[in-house]
Amino acid sequence: MAVIAAALAFTAATAACSASGTAATSQDAGVSKKAEEALASISGKILGKGANGEEAATPDEAKLSDAEVAQVKAKNATAAIVMHYGGNDWSTAQVAGMKSEFARLGIKVIATTDANFKPDKQVSDIETVLAQKPDIMISIPTDPVATAAAYKKVAAAGVKLVFIGNTAKGMTVGKDYVSVVSADDYGNGVVSAHLMAKALGGKGEIGLVFHEADFFVTKQRYEAFKSTIAKDYPAIKIVEEQGIAGPDFAGDAQTVASAMLSKHPNLSGIWGVWDVPAEGIMAAARAAGRTDLKIATEDLGKNVAIAMAKNELVVGLGAQRPFDMGVTQVDLAAGALLGKKEPGYVAIPALPVEHSNVLEAWKQVYHQDAPADLQSSFKK
Structure with a gap:
C-alpha cells in the first residue's frame, strides 16, 4: 500500500x-x-501465450531436486551461450543468471557469443560453437528464419537446445529443442x-x-x-x-x-x-x-x-x-540432460x-x- x-x-x-x-x-x-x-x-x-499458443508453465516446474543436481554434476557437461546481441543490461543479466546456475550445477561454459543482431554473424557463431561439441546450447535467434538451418544442425547433433523468448522457424518443441523461456x-x-x-x-x-x-x-x-x-x-x-x-x-x-x-x-x-x-x-x-x-x-x-x-x-x-530467466533456462537444459520431459514454454510475470x-x-x-x-x- x-x-x-x-x-x-x-x-x-x-x-x-x-x-x-x-x-x-x-x-x-x-x-x-x-x-x-x-x-x-x-x-x-x-x-x-507462447508463439504457438502455448499456455505458460512457471519457473518452479523447471527446478531441480538435490538428487538431480548431483546427477547433473556427475555428467561433467559443457554448454554454450549464443546471444543475439550483448552489452546492454538485459543481456548482461541473462548471461550472469546462466553462468551462476551453470556453475552451481558443475557445467562448464565453453563459449559465449554476441551476434550484434546480425543473422549471418549468429549463424557463424552457432557453427563455430557446434564444432566444440557442447552438451547444451542456450540461445535467442536474431532472425527466426535466417538462423533456422543452423539451429536445426544443433538439434541434429543431439545438443540440448533452450531458446530465450523467440524460437527458430520449423522447429518442434520436445524434438528439436527442449523449451523456450520468456518474460511475459x-x-x-x-x-x-x-x-x-x-x-x-x-x-x-x-x-x-x-x-x-x-x-x-x-x-x-x-x-x-x-x-x-x-x-x-x-x-x-x-x-x-x-x-x-x-x-x-x-x-x-x-x-x-x-x-x-x-x-x-x-x-x-x-x-x-x-x-x-x-x-x-x-x-x-x-x-x-x-x-x-x-x-x-x-x-x-x-x-x-x-x-x-x-x-x-x-x-x-x-x-x-532476465537473471531469473537465465537460471530457469539452465535448469531446463540440465533436466533434459537427465531425460526429464520439460515444459515447452515457461514465462515469468511482468514487473x-x-x-x-x-x-x-x-x-x-x-x-x-x-x-x-x-x-x-x-x-x-
Missing part, C-alpha cells in the same frame, strides 16, 4: 508540474486509480500502457517506436501496448508509429522520435519497444527542449532507470527478470516499475543493490 500511495503522490505531482502549468484534474486522479487497479489485478499473472512480453506491453496512461492523465497524443523485425517477443509488447491503450484509454490517440531495425537502436529511435516531435507539436508521449530505443527517444526529447514528454518502455536498463529516479522523461516500464519503486525493482531484476549512481539520482 505504501508503494501505491507513493506512486499516486508522484502522479499528482508530475501532473501539477506539467508544461501547461495546470493543476491535476479529477480526471487525472480517476485515471491514476484506474491504472493502479488494473496493475494490481494482473500482478503475478501471465497474460501472454504481452504483459510487459500492458503494464507500460497503463503507466503511460497514468502519467498522461488518460488523454493526449502519443507516438510509438516499435521493432521492425519478425521477432515474436517485441511484437507481443507492441501489440499489447496498442490494444490496451485503445481498449482502456480512448482519449489517448496514437498519431504515428515508426519501426526501427537496428543495430543502432538508440540512434535510429532518436531519428524517428525527432521527426515525430517535429511533425506533431502536441505530442504528449512516446513509447519505445525497449530501453535502448527509449534512450534515443530521451535524446530526441532533450534536443527538442521537450522535457515535458512522457516516455514509457520495457526493460529496466540503467539509463532509463536513472531517468525515472530523477523524475525526468521516463514515466514507467514493464520490466523483465511494473516507476519512480516510486525503481530502486527496489532494480534489486528484484538484477539480484543486486542498485548501483551508486542510480541510488544517488533518486529524487525524493
Whole structure:
C-alpha cells in the first residue's frame, strides 16, 4: 500500500508540474486509480501465450531436486551461450543468471557469443560453437528464419537446445529443442500502457517506436501496448508509429522520435519497444527542449532507470527478470540432460516499475543493490 500511495503522490505531482502549468484534474486522479487497479489485478499473472499458443508453465516446474543436481554434476557437461546481441543490461543479466546456475550445477561454459543482431554473424557463431561439441546450447535467434538451418544442425547433433523468448522457424518443441523461456512480453506491453496512461492523465497524443523485425517477443509488447491503450484509454490517440531495425537502436529511435516531435507539436508521449530505443527517444526529447514528454518502455536498463529516479522523461516500464530467466533456462537444459520431459514454454510475470519503486525493482531484476549512481539520482 505504501508503494501505491507513493506512486499516486508522484502522479499528482508530475501532473501539477506539467508544461501547461495546470493543476491535476479529477480526471487525472480517476485515471491514476484506474491504472493502479488494473496493475494490481494482473500482478503475478501471465497474460501472454507462447508463439504457438502455448499456455505458460512457471519457473518452479523447471527446478531441480538435490538428487538431480548431483546427477547433473556427475555428467561433467559443457554448454554454450549464443546471444543475439550483448552489452546492454538485459543481456548482461541473462548471461550472469546462466553462468551462476551453470556453475552451481558443475557445467562448464565453453563459449559465449554476441551476434550484434546480425543473422549471418549468429549463424557463424552457432557453427563455430557446434564444432566444440557442447552438451547444451542456450540461445535467442536474431532472425527466426535466417538462423533456422543452423539451429536445426544443433538439434541434429543431439545438443540440448533452450531458446530465450523467440524460437527458430520449423522447429518442434520436445524434438528439436527442449523449451523456450520468456518474460511475459504481452504483459510487459500492458503494464507500460497503463503507466503511460497514468502519467498522461488518460488523454493526449502519443507516438510509438516499435521493432521492425519478425521477432515474436517485441511484437507481443507492441501489440499489447496498442490494444490496451485503445481498449482502456480512448482519449489517448496514437498519431504515428515508426519501426526501427537496428543495430543502432538508440540512434535510429532518436531519428524517428525527432521527426515525430517535429511533425506533431502536441505530442504528449512516446513509447519505445525497449530501453535502448527509449534512450534515443530521451535524446530526441532533450534536443527538442521537450522535457515535458512522457516516455514509457520495457526493460529496466540503467539509463532509463536513472531517468525515472530523477523524475525526468521516463514515466514507467514493464520490466523483465532476465537473471531469473537465465537460471530457469539452465535448469531446463540440465533436466533434459537427465531425460526429464520439460515444459515447452515457461514465462515469468511482468514487473511494473516507476519512480516510486525503481530502486527496489532494480534489486528484484538484477539480484543486486542498485548501483551508486542510480541510488544517488533518486529524487525524493
